[in-house]
Amino acid sequence: MVDADQTFVIVGGGLAGAKAAETLREEGFNGRVILIGDEREHPYERPPLSKGFLTGKEERDSVFVHEAAWYAQHDVELHRGQTVTAVDREARTVRLGDGTAIAYDKLLLATGAEPRRLDIPGTDLAGVHHLRRLAHSERLRHELRKLGRDNGHLVIAGAGWIGLEVASAARQYGAEVTVVEADPTPLHRVLGPELGQLFADLHTDHGVRFHFGARLTEITGQDGMVLAVRTDDGEEHPAHAVLIAIGAAPRTALAENSGLALVDRADGGGVAVDESLRTSDPDVFAAGDIAAVQHPLLHTRLRVEHWANALNGGPAAARAMLGQRVSYDRVPYFFTDQYDLGMEYSGWAPPGAYDQVVVRGDTGKREFIAFWLKEGRVLAGMNVNVWDVTEPIQNLIRARTPVDPEALADPSVPLESLI
Structure with a gap:
């Protein structure tokens, strides 16, 4: 039995963290549930940021996991805009950026991922975007509308899922789009050449230009504004805005600094967890983008950065925190909408x-x-x-x-x- 006096802390205010909190209450846990997120927004889902919300087909309120009142109604203590700076596993406390220490009996890390950055000149110019947060999507949506109205050019570095979904949205607004990709086809590392070409053809049919086998080396500008990009094969492309979409890195610093076992980046990175999403510390769990799971079905360690993993992983971790037997053997799943x-x-x-x-x-x-x-x-x-x-x-x-x-x-x- 879980003691009603216990405190379960969840670090990460995204889908995985919010669904974990929901599951704790659904499973009858009546101790303290503390959910800490570093954004000022209530927990929200990320797929609309590159799909329906970005294209203007979905309203802002549609992205949130729960209505704002849900957290108080279910006695979930939601700390918004708070950064957890350290985990003391010996004392079983987390420390916030303002110095506050919060004790825990069980801890769930669901800190998500962050966009990978390009270390090239010009990334500080106005009009250079990343897409991970709601504020990013709002800013990018405004930019795409402007580009469409003015016949402007968007250059996208990376032909992964985010890059292609934004290319689709940009073309629907009427912007000109060029995608620069180091691999020979879009989605090459996910779908291989056999199906990657299908997405190249899809976007080409809708007016997107691809520049394969190249990487950005510089973003040039004037008066702080983007004018063009240059690639490592000597080409230059006009640009009024640039999206850096070269993947995401799991936010593992908190876990690393607390001494939890990690997985090498060459093997996918992330926090090493067993099939019950338990880390190398029996009182600490991890879910969502950071969790590198010893997958009981696929017999490999696997880290998945998609919506369904957060949707299902958060509840699975919550049940494991409650002492239930959990074998997280979900088949990885993701979806996309383009044109x-x-x-x-x-x-x-x-x-x-x-x-x-x-x-x-x-x-x-x-x-x-x-x-x-x-x-x-x-x-x-x-x-x-x-x-x-x-x-x-x-x-x-x-x-x-x-x-x-x-x-x-x-x-x-x-x-x-x-x-």
Whole structure:
């Protein structure tokens, strides 16, 4: 039984932290729940920042995890705009930036990630953007509207999910867009060359220009404003604004300074946790973008930076904090919306992990399911403009048994029959 006098502290005011607090109350925990976030906003979800909110299709209030009154109603002590500067694991306290020390019985770290920066001249110019927080999205949305109105140019460094979603939004506003990417296709490290080209074609069809095999070396300007970017192959592109979208780094400084076990960046980085999301300290847990989980299904240590991981990982950590048996074996999942293309991806199949890609449907019409296989086993599946198939795709991944590639490619064969 969890003592009602206990205090559970959650550091990180994002989706994972907010859902952890919600789950503690749903599971009957009646001790103190303290949720600490370094933003002044109430906890919110991040997908709309590069999708619906950025395009203007969703209102600001739609991004929040709970209504503002929810926290007081559920006796969750919400500290907004507060930075946790240290964790003293021996004393079991966290220290805030104002010097306040808060004692905990169990601690959850859900500190998220931050945009990777480019160390090149010109990143301090007005018109250079990163996208991680609600304030970033608000500023970028204003910029895209202005670029669209004035026929301005946006240069995006990076053709990952954020870069492509912003490219889609920018084109919908009418801005000119150039994407600079070091790899030979968009999403190369996620989808490989086979499906990465599909996204290159999608964006090219909508007027986006790509410059592959290159990196930004300088952002030039005048009177503090962006004028152009230069790349390492000697090219120059006009620009009125620049988005740096070269990935995100897990915010592990707090965990590192407190002596918790970490994972090397070469292996994905993050805070090392077991299948119950427990760190090397039995009273400290980690969830969301920073958690590098020893995955019981995939038999590897895996860190996932997507919405579904925060949505499900926060509650899983909360249950583990309560002493419940937890095995966090969720199949990684993420989604994107770009122009008229909607996509869901389940699984984990980085380049080199698979030996075959099987397609069911019509890639030309952008209505298909792609499967990544290793020795006949389905490692991952991506459904593009095909819906209500996530469950059978994930069941195929979970089965970990070989399937007939010809049957997998045949739309007349139900996916459920292959399991």
